[in-house]
Amino acid sequence: MLYRETGQFRTSYAADQAIFPLRQDRIGLAAIALVAALAVPLLADDFFINTIMIPFLIFALASIGLNLLTGYAGLLSLGTGAFMGVGAYACYKLTTFFPEVNVLLLILLSGFFSAGIGFVFGLPSLRIKGFYLAVATLAAQFFLDWCFNRIGWLYNYNASGAIEVPTREAFGIVLTGPTATPLARYMAVLALVVLMTWLASNLVRGRIGRSWMMVRDMDIAAELMGIRLLRTKLLAFAVSSFYCGVAGAMMVFLWLGAAEASSFGINVSFQVLFMVIIGGLGSLLGSFMGAAFIWILPIVIRAVPATLGLDIGAATVEHVSFMLVGGLIIFILIAEPHGFARLWQVAKQKMRTWPFPY
Amino acid sequence: MGEILYLILIDPFVQMAELPDFFLQVLWEGFVSGILYALIALGFVLIFKASGVFNFAQGIMVVFAALSLVGLYEAGVPAFLALALCVLIMLGLALGVERLVLRPLVNQPDIILFMATIGLTYFLIGLGEFIFGGEPKVMITEELLLPTGSYAWEVMGGLVIFQQIDIAAAVIAVVLMTALGLFFQNTRIGRALRAVADDHQAALSVGISLNQIWAIVWFAAGIVALATGIMWGARSDVSFALQIVALKALPVLVLGGLTSVPGAIVGGLIIGVGEKIGEIYWGSMIGGGIEGWLAYFIALAFLLVRPQGLFGERIIERV
Numbered sequence: 127m128l129y130r131e132t133g134q135f136r137t138s139y140a141a142d143q144a145i146f147p148l149r150q151d152r153i154g155l156a157a158i159a160l161v162a163a164l165a166v167p168l169l170a171d172d173f174f175i176n177t178i179m180i181p182f183l184i185f186a187l188a189s190i191g192l193n194l195l196t197g198y199a200g201l202l203s204l205g206t207g208a209f210m211g212v213g214a215y216a217c218y219k220l221t222t223f224f225p226e227v228n229v230l231l232l233i234l235l236s237g238f239f240s241a242g243i244g245f246v247f248g249l250p251s252l253r254i255k256g257f258y259l260a261v262a263t264l265a266a267q268f269f270l271d272w273c274f275n276r277i278g279w280l281y282n283y284n285a286s287g288a289i290e291v292p293t294r295e296a297f298g299i300v301l302t303g304p305t306a307t308p309l310a311r312y313m314a315v316l317a318l319v320v321l322m323t324w325l326a327s328n329l330v331r332g333r334i335g336r337s338w339m340m341v342r343d344m345d346i347a348a349e350l351m352g353i354r355l356l357r358t359k360l361l362a363f364a365v366s367s368f369y370c371g372v373a374g375a376m377m378v379f380l381w382l383g384a385a386e387a388s389s390f391g392i393n394v395s396f397q398v399l400f401m402v403i404i405g406g407l408g409s410l411l412g413s414f415m416g417a418a419f420i421w422i423l424p425i426v427i428r429a430v431p432a433t434l435g436l437d438i439g440a441a442t443v444e445h446v447s448f449m450l451v452g453g454l455i456i457f458i459l460i461a462e463p464h465g466f467a468r469l470w471q472v473a474k475q476k477m478r479t480w481p482f483p484y
Numbered sequence: 485m486g487e488i489l490y491l492i493l494i495d496p497f498v499q500m501a502e503l504p505d506f507f508l509q510v511l512w513e514g515f516v517s518g519i520l521y522a523l524i525a526l527g528f529v530l531i532f533k534a535s536g537v538f539n540f541a542q543g544i545m546v547v548f549a550a551l552s553l554v555g556l557y558e559a560g561v562p563a564f565l566a567l568a569l570c571v572l573i574m575l576g577l578a579l580g581v582e583r584l585v586l587r588p589l590v591n592q593p594d595i596i597l598f599m600a601t602i603g604l605t606y607f608l609i610g611l612g613e614f615i616f617g618g619e620p621k622v623m624i625t626e627e628l629l630l631p632t633g634s635y636a637w638e639v640m641g642g643l644v645i646f647q648q649i650d651i652a653a654a655v656i657a658v659v660l661m662t663a664l665g666l667f668f669q670n671t672r673i674g675r676a677l678r679a680v681a682d683d684h685q686a687a688l689s690v691g692i693s694l695n696q697i698w699a700i701v702w703f704a705a706g707i708v709a710l711a712t713g714i715m716w717g718a719r720s721d722v723s724f725a726l727q728i729v730a731l732k733a734l735p736v737l738v739l740g741g742l743t744s745v746p747g748a749i750v751g752g753l754i755i756g757v758g759e760k761i762g763e764i765y766w767g768s769m770i771g772g773g774i775e776g777w778l779a780y781f782i783a784l785a786f787l788l789v790r791p792q793g794l795f796g797e798r799i800i801e802r803v
Contacts, residue, residue, distance in 0.1 A: 202595060250784060254791045255799075256594070257538050261738045262787065264731070265780030272776050347803045392731070396602060403599045441618070448610025455603035460588040463596045 129477035145327055162316055167309055175308045180381045182421050183319045184373050189401040189413035190326050191369025196399075197408035198330055199362035200342025201251050205263040206370050206398045208270035211390030212240040213371025214378040215280045218289045221302075221379075222282060229294040229301050230314060233375040240371020241364040243270070248363025252356060255345075267392055274387035288386035291379050302379045311380040318376065322369060327410055329365070338362055339408075370398075404458055406467025415466040424451060496765035508644045510764050511757060516650040518756020519657045520719075523712040524733035525740065525748035526661065527705040533681040533743050534701040535586065535694075536594065540601040543730025544608045545706060549574060550713030550722045551612050554621045563628050567710075574706030582699040590694075609724065618724065623717030630718060653715040660711055661749060664704065668745075673700060681743070735783035741796025750794060754786075755779045 129150050136142045146152045166179060192206050216239035220232045247266040251259055274280060281289050293303030300306045301314050329335050337358050340348035349355050378385040397420060405416020427447040462469055476483075500507045524542060531539040552573050556566035585600050631648035668674040679687040680697045688694060716726060736755045740747025759778045767774045792799045 196595075250788060254787050257598070257742065258738045258787055258791065258793070261734045261780070262784050264734060265777060265784050268777035268780055272773060276773065344803065346801055350803065392728075400599070400602070403595070407595075442614065445610045445614040449607050449614065450610075452603045452606030452608070452610060455606065456585055456600050459592075459596055459600050459603065460585075463589070463592050 128480055129474055131478070145324075145331075159320075163313075167312065172308045175312045176381075177425065178422060180308070180312055180315050181377075182418055183315045184377050184381055185398065185401060185421055186414045186417035187319050187322060187376070188370050188373035188398045189405060189417050190323060190410055191366045191373060192398050193402045193405075193407065193410065193413050194326065194330070194338070194369065195362050195366035196402060197406075198335060198342060199338040199359065199366075200345075201248075201359065201362060202256065202260040203263040203366070204260050204392070204395050204399065205247065205266035205270070207390045207392060207394030208267045209240050209244055209367045209370040210374025210377060210394065211270060211274055211387070212243045212367070213237055213374035214385055214390070215274060215289065216240065216371065217375035217379060218282075218291075219280065221292055221294055225292070225294070228296040229379065230296045230318065232294075233318065233372060233379060236375045237368040237372040240374070241368040244363045244367025244370075245360055248360050248367075251359045251363065264392075267395060271387055271391065274390065286386075288384055289378065290384045291382075294379075302383075304383065315376055315380050318372065322372065323410060326369070330410070334358075334361065342408075400455060404455065404465055406465025409465070409467035411470065412465050412467030415470070419466065420451075423454065427451070492766070499765060505644055510760050512644065512646065512650075514757035514760030515753065516653060516719075516756070517760065518753040519654050520712060520716055520752075521733050521736045521756055522749045522752025523657055523660070523708060523715070524730050525736040525752055526664070526745065527708040527712070528733060528737050529740075529743065529745055529748045530664075530701050530705045530708065533745075534677055535680075535698050536684075537586070537597045537601065538594065538742075539705070540598060541604040541608060542705060542709060542733065543727045544605045544612070545574075545577070545709040546713045546716065546730055547722070547724055547726045548577075548608050548612050548713075549706065549710040550623065550717045550726070551616045551621065553710070553714065554624060554717070554722055555616045557624050558621075563624055566624075567628065570710055571707065574710055575703050578699050578702035578706050581702055582695060586698055587695060605727075609727070613724070620721040620723035620725075621717075623714065623722055628714065630714075632718075647719075649715075649718050653719075656711060656715065660708065661745070664708075665745065673697075677701065732779050735779040738793055739783040739786050741793030743797055744793070744795035747793055747795030751783075755782060758782050 131148055134147070134149055136147060141147065146155060166175065170179065188206060188210060191209075192203065195201050195203050213233075213236045217233055217236035220227075220236055221229065224232065243266075247263060250262045254262060275287065281287060284290075291302050293300060293305055295301055296314070299310050301310055330338070337348070337353045340351065340353055341355065341358050341362075345355055345359075348358075374390065378389070382389065401416035401420045402413060403416070404419055405414070406412030424447050427450055428443055431443055458465075524546060527542040527545070528539055531537055531542070549570055553566055553570045556569055557563055561569065581604065585604060586597075589597055589600055630652050633648050635646045635648065635651075636643050668678060676687070676692045677697055677700070679690070679692055680694060684694065687697075713722070713726075716729075720726075732755070733752075736748065736751040738751075739754060740749070740751030759775050759782070762778045762782075763775045767778075786794065790796075
């Protein structure tokens with residue numbers, strides 16, 4: 127009843143191929159867009175925008191990147207953090223060379239550098255598979271990490287070894303650097319994430335996305351049916367790294383303001399992988415839900431003792447939050463191995479048949 | 485250009501030939517760290533063989549076992565009693581993991597089980613820090629009657645120094661691996677383990693209890709973790725940084741083949757020796773610190789030739 131599809135006829139091919147063919151989905155999406163673009167900027171304070179909304183959106187984009195690779199093309203990668211780092215350092219060098227150019231454009235451009243690196247480290251995927259490939263991507267993670275530390279050119283040889291974001295603007299508004307307001311940064315992040323999610327959703331529905339899924343389900347069969355594995359797998363690596371690179375550039379330029387090599391360590395890779403798995407492999411919506419859960423959960427856990435007025439040391443809270451996060455991840459995997467995306471589908475089905483389940 | 489080629493292709497070997505005693509020392513150091521990598525990889529292989537689970541938590545199990553040992557000792561338990569209690573803790577951990585994590589997740593895709601072990605890693609990190617605190621601890625080497633001195637060996641016009649603890653580590657590793665090998669070959673449980681490793685369903689159909697086997701392999705991996713923790717703790721100290729070092733076991737693992745015990749050992753030695761030599765003779769050229777990633781590249785190079793690792797079972801795919 128609540129989610130009834132009957133009576134919504136599609137009368138043209140264009141309508142049939144719409145991303146959201148159902149009226150309920152369109153209304154829901156419009157509501158979310160209104161909340162994100164109007165309610166959040168009007169109602170939320172800087173703290174909420176800075177610690178929750180901006181990182182959530184950025185990690186959601188990184189999760190989409192990894193999901194394209196792992197969820198759609200079936201190639202497991204543990205190098206996400208490093209690919210994000212490539213984007214960040216590329217963007218830093220680009221802003222150094224082209225101070226006048228619109229910074230949003232530079233953030234998008236830096237994704238291409240990340241895509242190139244991803245392409246190179248994707249080459250072994252033709253030969254090795256599964257966990258063997260995962261370990262191969264760890265090579266990317268540790269090698270790139272080392273590069274961020276050792277190659278002075280990447281951080282302009284400054285003494286701290288960290289990259290500090292310069293003040294840059296786009297369309298006459300200061301977007302990066304210490305003087306940028308959280309609101310301006312939030313709107314920039316939102317715009318980029320919406321744009322790239324829209325691109326991704328079209329990508330995975332089309333020929334490319336379908337060929338990725340064929341490779342995921344069985345690459346030999348896909349090859350026999352005329353999919354060129356070389357192109358398909360490398361394209362998956364490149365596109366995925368592009369998304370991760372843009373997310374990394376946004377992470378430094380629009381959120382943290384400064385970063386060093388350790389900001390892109392293996393823990394970031396695992397965090398994004400968690401988001402993808404908990405959200406649901408092969409689902410863009412799931413990437414958002416996973417990112418929200420994994421990012422917000424520790425913040426909530428840390429805030430609980432203070433709200434309850436308990437006096438617990440910061441270290442203890444940190445340890446307990448580690449335990450809780452680990453335990454909850456296992457619990458969710460047991461309860462719903464297909465992630466939140468599957469829960470949402472189940473919920474939709476329930477709403478469809480409500481109040482008569484049969 | 486010629487100079488660079490000289491630095492890469494010739495100079496390191498000249499250095500090796502000029503100082504053979506130093507070269508031997510490097511080889512020995514590489515050998516010892518290789519043994520320790522092999523021990524961690526052995527824990528992975530045991531679990532992967534029997535249950536197909538890529539157990540990311542092996543590294544933190546090493547830390548957790550070592551921390552429990554030192555923590556118990558500091559709480560006033562005699563050293564050997566603490567050791568026995570640690571074995572019991574690892575048994576409890578194995579039973580708990582089997583009951584609470586593996587059994588509910590049976591028949592799930594590999595990646596889900598892999599994620600579950602990462603969740604377990606987070607849980608154990610939190611638990612370990614919660615109980616024992618985050619500071620590094622000193623391993624109770626002498627209390628466990630492990631030797632701490634060193635031998636100097638005069639050879640080729642120089643001195644090569646062997647730490648006794650390293651020799652002990654090598655001996656213990658060899659004993660452990662031999663014992664495990666004999667256990668697998670000659671006991672009833674060992675046969676059951678190999679049957680499960682071969683084919684889960686066939687093993688079930690002849691009446692082997694998968695749950696029991698899984699608990700046993702996790703326990704065996706826990707014992708291996710305890711031994712590794714003691715050895716590694718004695719060489720440096722017991723801290724959570726060990727967990728990062730344990731990631732080095734991954735290239736060892738894929739190099740040797742995920743399912744092969746001899747592969748873990750040979751892989752460990754190749755990686756250990758290779759990365760030490762690479763770091764000492766080639767590392768200085770590009771700024772040092774290449775130990776962090778060299779292992780992965782060595783493994784990658786081997787994998788490109790043999791995608792299933794040196795001793796792994798040949799991967800046969802059918803459409």
